[in-house]
Each structure stands twice: as structure tokens, then as C-alpha cells.
Amino acid sequence: xxxxxxxxxxxxxxxxxxxxxxxxxxxxxxxxxxxxxxxxxxxxxxxxxxxxxxxxxxxxxxxxxxxxxxxxxxxxxxxxxxxxxxxxxxxxxxxxxxxxxxxxxxxxxxxxxxxxxxxxxxxxxxxxxxxxxxxxxxxxxxxxxxxxxxxxxxxxxxxxxxxxxxxxxxxxxxxxxxxxxxxxxxxxxxxxxxxxxxxxxxxxxxxxxxxxxxxxxxxxxxxxxxxxxxxxxxxxxxxxxxxxxxxxxxxxxxxxxxxxxxxxxxxxxxxxxxxxxxxxxxxxxxxxxxxxxxxxxxxxxxxxxxxxxxxxxxxxxxxxxxxxxxxxxxxxxxxxxxxxxxxxxxxxxxxxxxxxxxx
Amino acid sequence: xxxxxxxxxxxxxxxxxxxxxxxxxxxxxxxxxxxxxxxxxxxxxxxxxxxxxxxxxxxxxxxxxxxxxxxxxxxxxxxxxxxxxxxxxxxxxxxxxxxxxxxxxxxxxxxxxxxxxxxxxxxxxxxxxxxxxxxxxxxxxxxxxxxxxxxxxxxxxxxxxxxxxxxxxxxxxxxxxxxxxxxxxxxxxxxxxxxxxxxxxxxxxxxxxxxxxxxx
Numbered sequence: 001x002x003x004x005x006x007x008x009x010x011x012x013x014x015x016x017x018x019x020x021x022x023x024x025x026x027x028x029x030x031x032x033x034x035x036x037x038x039x040x041x042x043x044x045x046x047x048x049x050x051x052x053x054x055x056x057x058x059x060x061x062x063x064x065x066x067x068x069x070x071x072x073x074x075x076x077x078x079x080x081x082x083x084x085x086x087x088x089x090x091x092x093x094x095x096x097x098x099x100x101x102x103x104x105x106x107x108x109x110x111x112x113x114x115x116x117x118x119x120x121x122x123x124x125x126x127x128x129x130x131x132x133x134x135x136x137x138x139x140x141x142x143x144x145x146x147x148x149x150x151x152x153x154x155x156x157x158x159x160x161x162x163x164x165x166x167x168x169x170x171x172x173x174x175x176x177x178x179x180x181x182x183x184x185x186x187x188x189x190x191x192x193x194x195x196x197x198x199x200x201x202x203x204x205x206x207x208x209x210x211x212x213x214x215x216x217x218x219x220x221x222x223x224x225x226x227x228x229x230x231x232x233x234x235x236x237x238x239x240x241x242x243x244x245x246x247x248x249x250x251x252x253x254x255x256x257x258x259x260x261x262x263x264x265x266x267x268x269x270x271x272x273x274x275x276x277x278x279x280x281x282x283x284x285x286x287x288x289x290x291x292x293x294x295x296x297x298x299x300x301x302x303x304x305x306x307x308x309x310x311x312x313x314x315x316x317x318x319x320x321x322x323x324x325x326x327x328x329x330x331x332x333x334x335x336x337x338x339x340x341x342x343x344x345x346x347x348x349x350x351x352x353x354x355x356x357x358x359x
Numbered sequence: 360x361x362x363x364x365x366x367x368x369x370x371x372x373x374x375x376x377x378x379x380x381x382x383x384x385x386x387x388x389x390x391x392x393x394x395x396x397x398x399x400x401x402x403x404x405x406x407x408x409x410x411x412x413x414x415x416x417x418x419x420x421x422x423x424x425x426x427x428x429x430x431x432x433x434x435x436x437x438x439x440x441x442x443x444x445x446x447x448x449x450x451x452x453x454x455x456x457x458x459x460x461x462x463x464x465x466x467x468x469x470x471x472x473x474x475x476x477x478x479x480x481x482x483x484x485x486x487x488x489x490x491x492x493x494x495x496x497x498x499x500x501x502x503x504x505x506x507x508x509x510x511x512x513x514x515x516x517x518x519x520x521x522x523x524x525x526x527x528x529x530x531x532x533x534x535x536x537x538x539x540x541x542x543x544x545x546x547x548x549x550x551x552x553x554x555x556x557x558x559x560x561x562x563x564x565x566x567x568x569x570x571x572x573x574x575x
Contacts, residue, residue, distance in 0.1 A: 037372075037374045037375070037383040037563070038372075038383050038385060038403050039403075040383070041382060041383050041402060041403035041404040041405075042362075042363065042403035044405055046381075067362065067363045068363075094375070094381075095374065095375050095381055095383075096374035096375050096562045096563050097562050097563050098563065098565060288564075288565075289564060293564065296368065319565060320565055322563050322564040323374065323562070323563030323564075324372055324374055324560060324562070324563050324564075326372075327363055327369070328368065328369060331363070
């Protein structure tokens with residue numbers, strides 16, 4: 001018979017769930033971004049400055065905890081910080097849109113072109129993140145889980161080579177592709193370690209081997225071992241993030257030692273739980289474009305319940321939410337989680353297996 | 360830092376107000392104590408001009424759309440008939456957010472010209488929330504008028520009575536002359552008006568790498 005769980009802080013709850021240990025309630029987690037234009041006004045911290053100025057980044061990021069009631073703070077809203085430091089051209093955009101890498105202006109054509117600059121970690125756009133993490137840790141102590149983000153080599157290769165050229169390289173020259181990934185993995189490691197040193201409790205590691213671009217076999221051949229290496233070398237729980245339909249590669253992901261997989265709503269919670277077979281936690285998978293963005297809190301709550309009933313370890317949006325998402329839809333997530341536990345759903349929640357995973 | 364407020368259901372958003380320092384303005388729907396729906400303009404911005412901007416937008420909604428001030432909340436407005444008219448209110452929000460202020464513009468006449476056809480279209484109130492559409496143009500305009508009536512249906516959830524001219528009607532049974540005059544130019548090309556709304560709403564939504572060549 002399971003013992004009642006003492007009340008946990010948000011940080012304790014998240015870290016326990018990432019280890020698949022018992023929790024007092026299912027944590028609400030944002031491994032990517034929950035920034036919105038309304039929260040930018042509220043925090044007086046706007047894109048693009050909130051992606052480039054540590055204080056602004058911290059002010060906007062902490063609203064997920066202070067205003068929305070999530071158990072995590074994720075200050076790395078975008079996916080371009082280290083790519084900027086690598087020399088990619090960035091479209092910084094404005095308040096209502098995401099900064100993006102100008103991938104039609106690639107900076108690399110071959111393996112030899114890849115140069116990791118000596119200022120990778122001191123470049124303003126990477127140092128912004130580490131400084132924001134330090135600010136957040138000072139402000140919030142051990143109350144809330146602070147999650148960093150370090151991009152995987154597959155995504156960095158998209159940024160440096162362009163999506164199409166890199167995918168063609170993977171098709172035509174697997175050996176060269178592996179050399180690219182081997183070089184770029186050091187960026188992933190270095191930036192991840194810098195964020196851990198700054199105070200990150202866990203790291204999201206997006207590596208866009210998405211279902212519509214990359215097959216499960218490609219994942220196994222090119223990325224599985226690299227991801228296992230990240231799990232071994234980065235001494236905090238790692239949350240792998242891949243968009244799209246990925247249930248076919250989840251069994252491979254579950255064997256990498258990653259603490260968790262941040263999964264898309266294109267994958268049903270129950271089939272995803274079956275696919276990882278208890279070997280890693282699952283985080284997600286509330287739909288962004290249809291539910292969080294375009295529907296009402298009742299539909300959000302219904303998706304939250306479907307995840308809770310399936311035993312998903314940490315509930316949250318499937319990816320970075322649209323910047324125009326309503327605050328009431330975001331607040332519906334923790335509200336639904338608490339209501340479910342109050343109604344007795346928590347008894348089923350404590351079943352998470354007790355095997356430890358990745359720090 | 361401010362704090363999130365319980366404002367009801369957000370029904371429309373202007374993410375960057377070009378006429379007020381790029382603040383975000385939202386329209387929230389809530390119910391007054393008697394159960395009557397009202398809408399409140401709101402911004403979380405702490406910019407010193409934000410309050411004046413919200414004053415203007417609420418006033419413009421009353422002036423151009425025929426809404427009335429509601430005492431339920433700051434910057435709150437409601438329809439005098441007590442109905443929600445959600446689609447029409449959303450469209451009115453889009454229209455007033457386009458105005459620079461602070462002066463209120465002239466009221467729209469119940470007619471609109473169409474450059475493409477050279478036609479002039481009219482809406483004529485029939486009472487009890489019904490309006491007849493007509494056109495000053497050579498030839499048979501009945502098909503075009505039916506299309507415009509359909510535009511009113513899309514923009515303001517009005518019922519279309521093709522036998523009467525055609526005519527359109529508000530389900531509340533009350534007249535909304537200013538709103539109908541405001542909507543007429545948009546009803547001439549309702550599809551473009553709706554595309555405009557979708558275009559604003561689509562900004563800030565991440566797109567899959569395969570769709571945009573930009574992984575996120």
C-alpha cells in the first residue's frame with residue numbers, strides 16, 4: 001500500500017517526477033516557453049529584449065511560476081541563443097513574434113567550416129541565459145525548478161547548414177553527417193554545463209529529429225548514442241524535446257538514459273506511455289495550436305485529464321506556446337491538475353515506478 | 360510587476376497596438392451581476408498612456424458600434440439589447456484598434472461604394488433588428504446582394520432572409536444601426552476581413568521545420 005506523500009515544493013516535485021519517484025501531485029512543467037504578449041506587458045519585459053537582456057529574460061520567465069502557477073521556470077524562450085553565438089544570422093523580430101535563425105543564409109557548407117568560437121559561453125546571447133538563471137536562482141532559491149535549454153547537434157546543424165542541405169547530407173553522406181554531429185555535440189555539452197553551473201536544475205535538449213523529416217531508423221543511427229552521451233555527461237535530468245509524431249522512436253529514446261521526453265500532442269498519451277515502457281518520464285502534451293491557442297479552458301482541462309489518466313509524469317504544453325495564447329487557458333492547466341488530485345486522482349498518481357534515472 | 364486578474368474569457372487580442380507604444384490590448388467577456396454579458400478592454404501594460412488608450416477604445420466602441428458603457432468594470436462596454444453578439448464585438452474590436460485617437464471619427468453612413476463594380480450599397484432599417492440591403496447599380500444585383508448578406512452573417516452572426524430583398528436580422532430583435540453601418544464595407548468582402556483577423560492571430564505561432572524551413 002502506498003504511503004501518503006508529504007507536501008513538496010515545486011522544485012522537489014519536478015525533480016522527483018523526472019526521477020519517476022512518487023510525488024504529492026503531478027507537476028506542471030514548461031520545458032519550452034510559456035511566454036505570451038500579455039505576460040510581456042505584465043512583466044514589462046518584451047521580445048526581442050527578453051531574449052537578450054538577462055533581467056528582462058528572468059522577469060518574463062518567472063511569470064510561469066508567479067502568475068500561471070506552473071512548477072517550473074524556463075528562461076530560454078527561443079532556440080537561437082547558441083546559434084547566435086556560433087555566428088548564425090538572426091532575425092530578432094519584435095514583441096509578437098519569435099526570433100529565428102535565417103537558415104536561408106547558412107554559415108557552413110562542410111564539416112571543416114564548423115568553428116566553435118572561443119566566446120561561445122561569453123557571447124551576449126549565451127551569457128544572457130546563464131545570467132538569467134543566476135538571477136532566478138537568487139530570487140527563488142529552492143522553491144521552484146529552473147530549467148535551462150541546450151540545443152542538440154541535429155538542430156544546430158539545421159541552423160548552420162540550413163534544413164534542406166543538412167537533410168540531403170544525411171542522405172548522401174552519413175559519415176560526414178556523423179562528423180558534423182560529433183563536432184556540434186561539444187556545443188551542446190558546453191552550453192548545458194554552463195547553465196548547470198549557473199543553477200539550472202534540469203535541461204531541455206531540443207533536437208529536431210521530427211517525425212515528418214527524420215525516420216525512426218535515422219534517429220537510431222545518428223542520434224541515439226549521442227543522446228545517451230548527453231545523458232551521461234550532463235549531470236542533471238535531461239528532457240529531450242522533439243516535435244511531431246515520434247512514438248515510433250520513443251522506445252529508442254527511452255534507452256538513452258534521458259530523464260524525460262517532451263512529447264507532442266500528435267502522440268496519444270497512452271500509446272506514448274506504452275512506447276517508453278517505464279524507462280523515462282514523459283512531459284507534455286497539451287496541444288498548442290488548436291487547444292491552448294484557439295479553444296477555451298474547458299477543452300484545455302479535458303486534455304490535462306487525458307494525460308493524468310494515462311499516468312503522464314509531468315503535464316504541460318507540447319512545445320513553445322503561441323505568443324497570443326490566453327492567460328486563462330494556461331492557468332487552466334495547473335487548476336485541472338489540482339482538481340484531479342483533490343478528487344482522488346492523486347492516489348493513482350503515486351504509482352510512478354521508483355527507478356532512478358539520470359541524476 | 361503586475362498580477363494576473365480574473366477578467367472572464369478573453370475573446371479578442373491586439374498583440375501590438377501601433378497607436379500606443381505597442382502595448383497589448385485584449386477584450387474580455389464577462390457577466391454582470393444580473394447575468395448580462397459585457398466586454399472589457401484591458402491591458403497589462405504599465406505604460407502611462409495605456410489607460411487613456413483603453414478609455415479611447417471603449418469610447419470608440421460605443422460611438423462607432425452603438426455599444427454603451429457598462430459600470431461593471433473599468434473600460435467595460437455592453438450591447439444595449441443585452442445580447443452578447445460575440446462575432447460582431449470581435450469585429451468591432453478590430454475596427455476600433457485601427458483608430459489612432461484621441462478624436463472619435465465621424466459615424467459611418469449606412470452605405471458603401473464598391474470600386475470594382477462601381478455600385479453603391481445601402482442598408483435600410485426595417486425595425487426589430489432587421490435591415491434590407493439594396494444597390495444603386497445597373498443590372499441585376501441580386502446575387503451580389505445575397506453574397507453581401509452572407510458577409511453580414513459571417514461577421515455578425517446575422518440571419519439572412521433572402522426573400523426580403525435580401526435582408527439581414529439580428530437574433531436579439533433589436534436595432535443596431537451604427538454597427539450595421541460600420542460592418543457594411545467589410546461585408547462587401549467578408550473573406551478579406553476574416554483573413555485580416557486570421558493574419559494578426561497567426562503571428563507568434565511556431566511552425567514545424569518542414570513547413571517553414573525554420574525548426575523550433
